[in-house]
Structures are given as structure tokens and as C-alpha cells.
Amino acid sequence: MNRLILLFLLFTISCNTSRELLSDDEKRFRQQLQEDCGCEVELAHDDFALQNDNSTGTFEVTFINSSVYYCNSDSSELARISGNIAKRLAVVMSNKKNYSNIRFTYLQISKEEITCTRHIMIRRP
Numbered sequence: 001m002n003r004l005i006l007l008f009l010l011f012t013i014s015c016n017t018s019r020e021l022l023s024d025d026e027k028r029f030r031q032q033l034q035e036d037c038g039c040e041v042e043l044a045h046d047d048f049a050l051q052n053d054n055s056t057g058t059f060e061v062t063f064i065n066s067s068v069y070y071c072n073s074d075s076s077e078l079a080r081i082s083g084n085i086a087k088r089l090a091v092v093m094s095n096k097k098n099y100s101n102i103r104f105t106y107l108q109i110s111k112e113e114i115t116c117t118r119h120i121m122i123r124r125p
Contacts, residue, residue: 025092033085038067049098057098059124061085062105070106071116078106082120090125099124 022030026043033041042062049057063070070078082104089102101121108116 023092023094026094029089029092033061033063037063040064045095046098050095053098055097056100058101058103058121059089059093059099060103060105061089062107064107065109066106069108070118071108073118075120078104078118078120079122082122083125086122087125093124096124 022043022045030041030043040063042060042064044060044062046054046057046059048054070081073081082102085104086102090096093099100123102124104120104122106116106118107114
């Protein structure tokens with residue numbers, strides 16, 4: 001069952017993976033986050049918002065298997081951490097006019113099963 005959930009999640013992420021390439025600044029930011037958090041970080045643009053020049057898009061930030069175990073953080077602490085990252089991201093984010101929110105997802109995956117998932121939505125600074 002857990003494998004099915006993992007496959008579904010990976011399929012969903014791959015199907016929704018943005019075709020919009022990250023800018024050089026966004027790539028450097030992703031690399032810095034990976035080094036700071038000791039994990040894989042994925043950044044993704046909202047294709048619908050970009051293609052339709054929509055100002056209410058959601059930029060996606062996903063942390064996978066961080067050395068900082070965010071699953072033990074309470075909601076207010078996770079909101080504070082995500083807010084600080086959002087402020088840093090807003091400086092380098094391309095197509096800012098298309099985003100009103102940044103969605104953070106924190107995943108812990110162990111032996112092909114998701115052991116923790118936390119989501120938090122932050123208004124783009």
C-alpha cells in the first residue's frame with residue numbers, strides 16, 4: 001500500500017513538474033538550500049499561472065529527506081522557517097508577478113515509503 005502511495009506521489013510530481021526552466025539565480029538558490037538543509041530540494045513554477053499570465057499562481061518548494069527533521073516542528077515554527085525561506089526566494093524568483101503564494105512541502109521517505117509529509121502555504125513576500 002505504501003509503495004502505491006509513493007508511486008502515486010512520484011507520478012503526480014512528475015506529471016506536474018514544471019516545463020518552465022529555473023533561472024540561474026533560482027538554480028543557485030536551490031543549490032544553497034540543498035547545502036543548508038542537507039537534502040534534495042525541488043523548485044517548480046506554476047505552468048498554468050505562467051501560460052495564462054495569472055497573478056494567483058503558486059510556486060512550489062519541496063524538501064526531501066532533510067537532515068533537519070521538519071516533521072517534529074510545530075506549525076508555528078514551520079511557518080516561521082518557511083516564511084524566512086520565502087523571503088530569500090522572493091529576491092531571486094523569476095516571474096514574480098505570476099505568484100501570490102509559495103507552497104512548501106517537507107517529505108521524509110524511508111525504504112520506499114513516505115514516513116512524513118508536512119505542507120505549509122506562505123503568501124509571497
